[in-house]
Amino acid sequence: MVNVVFLHPDLGIGGAERAVIDAALALKSRGHTVRFVTAHHDVGHCFEETKDGTLMVTSVGDWLPRKILGRFYAFCAYLRMIYAAAYLVFFSGLKLDVVFCDQISACIPVLRLSGAKILFYCHFPDMLLTQRRSFLKRLYRAPIDWLEEKTTGMAHSVLVNSKFTAGVFRDTFKSLTHIEPEVLYPIPDFTAFDQPVEPPSEQLLPACKVIFLSINRYERKKNLSLAIRSLALLKEELSSLDDVHLVMAGGYDERVNENKEYFKELSHMTKELNLAKHVTFLRSFSDAEKRTLLKYSTCLLYTPSNEHFGIVPIEAMYMKCPVVAVRSGGPLETIAHGETGFLCEPTPKDFAAAMRKFVENGTLAEKLGKAGYERVMKKFSFVAFTSQLDNIIGQLCED
Known part of the structure; x- marks a missing residue:
């Protein structure tokens, strides 16, 4: 049995949230201990499994701003995720074998201090999700983009959600050619x-x-x-x-x-x-x-x-x-x-x-x-998805 903590920015009702919830359900079905740490969890705006006791959720750092003067969303999101990671490593008291994080890789250097294996699930490179029409926007995003690429390469294992995203990953992160991300389709639990x-x-x-x-x-x-x-x-x-x-x-x-x-x-x-x-x-x-x-x-x-x-x-x-x-x-x-x-x-x-x-x-x-x-x-069987993810977790813990 492995202790797996999922670190996710905001447990709302989007596709990324559905993907990590189903991953948690898959690992739980194989006898692993799973729980979530997140920067935001609204019980009025979330998936049922995160509020009915099926999955344990701890929300920390929601007092941190989501934006500053109507801007700097990415900076604030990175800050909130790093804070959540610091709580997990230094204050949660949880036994950490594997940390499954996604969307924001900036927290990985903090997570590495725990001694746990870090699995990063790349839904899509964050740097491609925003436009840079002005010089100031490019200046603002430059260190964030650099940090994303650098910290993504610090994960012990990188997964992507499709062959399409795997190709984008290779084309985007030029310094990570030594990493061959494994494709794990985010198959939902059809129960x-x-x-x-x-x-x-x-x-x-x-x-x-x-x-x-x-x-x-x-x-x-x-x-x-x-x-x-x-x-x-x-x-x-x-x-x-x-x-x-x-x-x-x-x-x-x-x-x-x-x-x-x-x-x-x-x-x-x-x-x-x-x-x-x-x-x-x-x-x-x-x-x-x-x-x-x-x-x-x-x-x-x-x-x-x-x-x-x-x-x-x-x-x-x-x-x-x-x-x-x-x-x-x-x-x-x-x-x-x-x-x-x-x-x-x-x-x-x-x-x-x-x-x-x-x-x-x-x-x-x-x-x-x-x-x-x-x-x-x-x-696209959930059984096959569960077996693949279980094997990935097992190999991580053996390395």
């Missing part, structure tokens, strides 16, 4: 998805023949407007949208200005395009509601480009819900074009063409949904 699914309420899903579903955080990089513009084009081609509806379900946090701003932009867009009665917005939802959405929707529209992996398409296919996604990044590895869904260019024209197939062919969703479930069971 919860096997529970009985409640029939949808009118507030959750309208009584329509064809329901398109989008599940993603309300962030501009997720390109949620693509789903709305594609629906508008579909309306033009079909003359009407009788019995067709789009549900925009997204993670939403009042603390995040972008969430609030983008939600308003999308709401305004639906009114401008005369789609208000054909689009329903959901801001955050329970796990049970998510299962209902996936089970009773015709297909999932997954709109981000160059997505690092994408857990939601895997969940959708497991629930026999076909996926229409952008032809780039992780979906290239998870979705079989024409068999479990469709891979498209990130344009309303391409997406609308794929959506039209489901409107005109009433049996297509069932056919592709069944194939999607079979693909997940064959290639």
Whole structure:
């Protein structure tokens, strides 16, 4: 049995959070002791396992600022993570065999002082997640980018979430050519998805023949407007949208200005395009509601480009819900074009063409949904994920 502590910046309800929670559940199922240390944990905005006692969570350093004068988000995030690492090493009193950290590598030098093995899970290089349009921004980011690369190389083992991210890792971190990150697909624990699914309420899903579903955080990089513009084009081609509806379900946090701003932009867009009665917005939802959405929707529209992996398409296919996604990044590895869904260019024209197939062919969703479930069971098994991660932890402790 190994004592594993997961160190994560913010245990909200995003894909990164889902990935580390499922990793913890996998290791716990193999008899290891697991718990979380995080800089922020809001029981009103988190996954069920982190508040119902399934996983022990300790939150430290939430008093530290998330921003300074409306800026310096990265600096503050690094500071909060380093503080959490210092608490874990010097004050927690926990026995540490392995520390599994992700997103922010700046804490690794502190973690190395514990004598534990450090496993870093790279969802995507942080330096690629922000633009540098001004000289001051480039000046600000330069030491942060250097620190990210330097500290990532200090981990005993580095994992990435897809072959796509592995390629980006090699191209980005030029000084880490000696590191060959291992691909560990962040496969969810499907146990919860096997529970009985409640029939949808009118507030959750309208009584329509064809329901398109989008599940993603309300962030501009997720390109949620693509789903709305594609629906508008579909309306033009079909003359009407009788019995067709789009549900925009997204993670939403009042603390995040972008969430609030983008939600308003999308709401305004639906009114401008005369789609208000054909689009329903959901801001955050329970796990049970998510299962209902996936089970009773015709297909999932997954709109981000160059997505690092994408857990939601895997969940959708497991629930026999076909996926229409952008032809780039992780979906290239998870979705079989024409068999479990469709891979498209990130344009309303391409997406609308794929959506039209489901409107005109009433049996297509069932056919592709069944194939999607079979693909997940064959290639993205949680059992295989658990075994791979357990072996990685075992090898780390033996070295």
